[in-house]
Amino acid sequence: MTKVEQRRRKPAQYGGCDAERDVGPPSEPGRAVEDTEAVEGRRQRAMSVSPGGLPHLRPRPGNLREIAEKIEEATGLRVQIMGGKLVMSPTPRGKHAGVVYQLEELIRPKLPPELVAPVVSSIEMPDDPDDFVTPDLLVCPREFLESDDWLLDPQDIELAVEVISQSEKSRQIRDKADWYAVARVPVLLVIDPRNGTWALHTRPDNGAYQDVLPGKFGEAIRLPEPIGIEVSTDGFLLYGTTPRRSGGGGGREGGGG
Secondary structure, eight states, X not given: OOHHHHOOOOOOOOOOOOOOOOOOOOSSGGGSSOOHHHXXXXXXXXXHOOGGGOTTOOOOTTOHHHHHHHHHHHHSOEEEEEXXXXXXXXXXXXXXXXXXXXXXXXXXXXSOTTEEOXXXXXXXXXXXXXXXXXXXXXXXXXXXXXOSOSEEOGGGOSEEEEEOOTTOOHHHHHHHHHHHHHTTOSEEEEEETTTTEEEEEEEEETTEEEEEEEEETTSOEEOOXXXXXXXXXTTOOOTTOSOOOTTSSTTOTTOOO
């Protein structure tokens, strides 16, 4: 049994939210911008699939993760469960994926040898059979790479990173931060390419982060120990600041990052 599997879990409860998450990292950063027809095809499949559209599964507390897996298989979208609600996530636009890719490249070489920075890895809510989220990037013990588990205990997370999409609302962003705080993820970095800002959330307590350090693109982010590194934001791009190339990713509804 690995160190990750041996960690004890602390009880936690989350009051729930109705956030509509429409972002998430691709498995390969280079595939962030996809063929328009493929994107539209997935969108149509997503619109036609809901828990009620899977007659062999009946949504109820305790089986939502199974339903999320079936929806992912049917649509190709990523599904998370926040506050007991299924939230589907289409593929992000290129700039969203670009921020994640740059951040990973900056963080990974500077990490202590016992830590890694995987993308598309999920965090569970302790003592909740359903809730889990999939941040754009996280930092966790290297032992996770040798585990058969797909969910990480929040106690094993050193950092979670969320990149905001163009269509996310203020309430959605607050609800997401509250989820991480209730789960007691120690450090949450929120990057917002809509306005070129970032916020470093630390010291989760009573369902909220007690310290929030704001900054702007161009200002370095100092990540606390045990990561203990400084990350440049000079290369992060704003949404909508460069012209689109013909045939690339246009016509997608909702403006997700």
